Amino acid sequence: MRRLGILLSGRGSNFQAIANNIAAGRLDAEIAVVISNRESAPGLQIARSLGKTALAIPSRGLDRTLYDQMVLEELHRHTVDLVCLAGYMRLLSAQFIAAFPRRILNIHPSLLPSFPGLDAQRQALEHGVRISGCTVHFVDENLDSGPIILQAAVPVRDHDTVDTLSARILKEEHRIYSEAIAIVLSGKFSVEGRRVRINAQ
């Protein structure tokens, strides 16, 4: 149980961090396929340069159910165990969620439930929080919802801009996403209500 399917819409910097951690032996997994809803996503080129299978499945003009079915077919074709969203700018259908129960992860650049949605770092700065961070969570049908697996906190500095805060958070994203993937692949966790408990080995 260690084949990852990556879905991305852009650069997919978290995908690259996962690939790096795998290459360095810090994460026991393999990237089975990278899929983007945008043909121009730089993450696809990066995936190919790393020798990974990378597919564009353009979503334009397709309804969500049909589109998700096409993506699911590719994930199944590549015998993916765990789906990792890495800047994938689409909500998933109920049918997609049901096909990978507790097997779809996302990372979000805030301490959820604060600042869901777009521009989380800007939201945090404008709200004036002194601590922000990032969250890896199971994906459900709602935006940036679903049980939380790991979070990391970072300070917000007086002179932070969106760029400086985003860079500080991104460093933690790259760390905890791979940690969360390892936890889920190991199966050593339980979910009770919204609460995820991670069992010591």
Place this chain on the structure above:
Amino acid sequence: MRRLGILLSGRGSNFQAIANNIAAGRLDAEIAVVISNRESAPGLQIARSLGKTALAIPSRGLDRTLYDQMVLEELHRHTVDLVCLAGYMRLLSAQFIAAFPRRILNIHPSLLPSFPGLDAQRQALEHGVRISGCTVHFVDENLDSGPIILQAAVPVRDHDTVDTLSARILKEEHRIYSEAIAIVLSGKFSVEGRRVRINAQ
């Protein structure tokens, strides 16, 4: 500028922490008066045992405007510079806020804007966050709103109960409330939108 007025409705453990920090020379301030809307608030007895002026002003049957006026009169009579809420279970009227502009602080046991309102620690556990904490903020007319001065983060453990998480957060509350009071008394801060910047000395 260092005379504090404390408003509380219960035990007021944050009031005690402030009193301890003053007594130990860690906070340059003095407690001018402690006021409770509940005669039975244990915090009043504790205040008297520390030799502080402690008043009950029961709110029952009084409308908010009239009640707040009575409290304001006592705060002015004791020449209070800064009002610190310590488990004060009432919203303040616009007139109260206007009487102490940027001179009313509250502490809340979550990383706001997550989990405002009652039972913040239980809310955090039930939501399944892995990081929670506490927030000192300026008070405005809304619940647990107002610009944030300081926050502290704590981990949420797999086996935490409301009690164990609350105790871990409370330790940080006792630390950052006095730090925030010192910052506000010093005047060395600025507020831009919702964002509080703390100027290095």
